[in-house]
Amino acid sequence: MNSDLGFVLMLLGAAIVMFIVGRPRMDGVALLVIVILPLSGIVSIEETLTGFADPNIILIAALFVIGEGLVRTGVAQRMGDWLAATAGQSEARMIVLLMIIVAGVGSVMSSTGVVAIFIPIVLRIAARSGTNPGRLMMPLSIAALISGMMTLVATAPNLVVHGELERRGFEGFGFFSFxxxxxxxxxxxxxxxxxxxxxxxxxxxADVPNGPQFSTWIDQYALAGREHRLQIRPGSPMIGQSLGELDLRSSEGLTILAIERRQRLGRQLVQPRADKRLASGDILLIDYFGPQGDVGDIVRRFGLRDLPLSGAYYTDYAQEIGMAEVMVPAGSDLIGKSLVESQFRTHHDLSVIGVKRGRDAISDSLGHVELALGDTLLVVGPWKAVTRLQGDFNHLIVLDLPRESTEVLPAPDRAPFALAALALMIVMMVTGIVPNLTAALIACLMMGLFGCVDFKSAYRAIHWQSLVLIVGMLPFSIALQRTGGVDIAAQALLDTAGAAGPHLILASIFVVTAGLGLFVSNTATAVLMAPVALGVADALGASPYPFAMTVALAASAAFMTPVSSPVNTLVVGPGRYRFIDFVKIGTPLALIALCVCVVMVPIILPF
Structure with a gap:
């Protein structure tokens, strides 16, 4: 062993120790490598920084942005809602559907991001069904890791191995090679x-999250049964009239909360301002504070159609329509005025649907109730208007927001565009019309053009720690090749398992890769093991693809410890897991992955 190789191995060992103890954090270790390694003269500072220009690094960053677009538009959340509705109370069905959905979504976006999205979804499902969250969190993390075995862009280790193949002059893997x-x-x-x-x-x-939710206020303010969806039929006297002209609250005891209009790309909720004119086909979402039998009379007189509802008091509209509990403070201009006199909706774009004085809800028609100091109002309207109330301390004080406020999506109406951008990217990658990076950048531009993401959310979505980690570990690959370390490691594998044939060599590569992944990030493991695996293939005179694929699959089989992957780390708290839980569940599964790899890789990718 020469002195240069000794220095590289010493630095590599120090980096691994720092990874294990977690100090400094992983990207900090990578930056130390970038600074220290060029001091040896083995690689130049320019070579240590070339990773920042690597197309695969830019591709990974672009995939983070695309994943953010799927989150902001609610594509992932709708899958979670479908999961809850379909699985019902069956834990077995929940596990099957959860793993399939997570693996499918994770095949086109960051597995870490997928887990972050699904943790609150799974916690809600567990709380609702009485299931222990620990029974669902481990399947969630395992499915997210396996999603890395689905497509080329599913996880960073795949792209690292793909990039190493291209650097050696080989054609990289295809989109569906995995x-x-x-x-x-x-x-x-x-x-x-x-x-x-x-x-x-x-x-x-399972813990039930703190704080009120829509259902809490529906009960407290006796809102159930007051909601109606009324569609304006052709010939209705409402057509062409403005809401101010109709004045339905005063004349009929009917408060319009929103107007639902059908557009070419779906529904649109229109705010019920006084100058808004009604059209045939409009659907009025109303709160009716009066005898329920009278609704039928209103429907007949105004030429309306009473449509069915799918959620208690518009809970199925929770992405668009929000609620808040607010209090009338001392000095407020609202004191002594009725809601009609104060023109509350005109000023705040919100409707008051409940008033409490002390602990008791007022059961009279609210429009003409004079407000007093300390009254609590339940307001409903667009979330943007609810948010604006938090800065209006002179007139109202926001007492509470519902749990649903934390789940509001920034761009729920942009979901079709996000799916279109994703589909176009996949088609371009599969057909090879343009390079993978170009396809991802086109999808990112489409996401921005159609409002699925903005610049702020795009930059925030990129997991810079992961990118810096990959860039910082890439110089080790160059240094180990230049100092002969890769050849020595490849020869050691050949000396150990070469006589038993290539299948045992594949198994050895898998075991070494998975073993390193017990304590080191699976991305860093792929950076270190990809050149070794290709060195083994070169020494055997065999195809590089089965050996490269083995490294990628082993890197994704990071089931055995909570530090093997950020995916595992995320579920430790919600699942209340111990270190031994991952060892107990993950070790047999890693052995299953080893068998799948050794049996299937030589069949699909012959030596």
Missing amino acids: TAFGIPMLVLAVVYMLFARRFLTSEKA
Whole structure:
């Protein structure tokens, strides 16, 4: 061993120790490598920084932005809602559907981002069904890791191995090169988790989040039964009239909360301002404070159609229509005035649908109730208007916002455009019309053009820590090749398992990669092991693809410790897991992945 190789190995060992102890954080370790490694003279400072110009690094950043577009437009959340509705009370069905959905979504966006999205969804489902969250969080993390075996862009290690192939002059992997291995692995993992979930039990049940929600206020203010969706039929006397001219609150005891209009690309909720004129086909979302039998008379007189509702007091409109509880403070201009006199909706774009004086809700018609100091009002309207109230301390004090406010999507109406951008990117990557990076950048531009993301959210979505980690570890690959370290490692593998044939060599590469991944990021592991695997292939005179694929699959099989991947780390708290839980559940699954790899890789990618 020469002195240069000794220095590189010493620095690599120090980096691994810092990764294990977690100090400094991973990107800090990568920056130390970028600074220290050029001091040896083995690589230049320019070479240590070339990773920032690597197309795969830019591609990973672009995929983070695309994933953010899917989050902001609610594509991922709608999948979660569908999951809850479809699985019902069956834990087994929940696990199967959860793993399939997470693996599918994770195949086109960051697995870490997928887990971050689904943790609150799973917690809500667990609280609603009485299921222990520990029975669902482990399947969530496992499915997210397996999603890395689905497509080329599913996880950073795939792109690292793909980039190493291209640097060696080989053609990289295709978009679906991994799918043939990922689908069988997902099926086996689902079956395994249906059996292994019995070992994921703890005494404490799922926590119910604190704070009120829509259903709380629906009960407190007796709102149930007051909501109606009334559609304006052709020939209605309302057509062409403005809401100010109709004055339905004073004349009919009817408060219009929003107007639903059908557009070419879906529905649009229009704010019910006084100058807004009604058209045939408009659907009025109303709060009716009066005898319910009289609604039928209103429907007949105004030429309306009473449409069915799918959620209690418009909870199915929670993305567009918000609620808040506010109090009338001392000095407020509202004191002594009725809601009609104060023109509350005109000034705030919100409707008052409930008033409490002390602990008791006022049961009279609210329009002409004079407001007093300390009255509590329940307001409803667009979330933007609810948010504006938080800065209006002179007139109203916001007492509480519902839990639903934390789940409001910035651009829910942009979901079709986000899906179109994603589909176009996949088509371009699969067909090879343009390079993968170009396809991803086009999708990012489409996301921005159609309002799925903005510059602020795009920059915030990029996981800079992961990018710096990859860039900082890439110089090790160059240094190990230049000092002969890769050749030594490849020869060691050949000396250990070469006589037993290439299948055992694949198994050895998998075990070493997974072993490093016990304590080191799977991305860093792929950076270190990809050149070694290709060196082994070169020494054997074999195709590089089965060996490169083995590294990628082993890097995604990071099931065995909570520090193997950020995906595992995220679920430790919500699932209340211990270190041993990952060892107990993850080790058998890693052995299953090893068998899948050794059996299937040589069949699909011959030596």
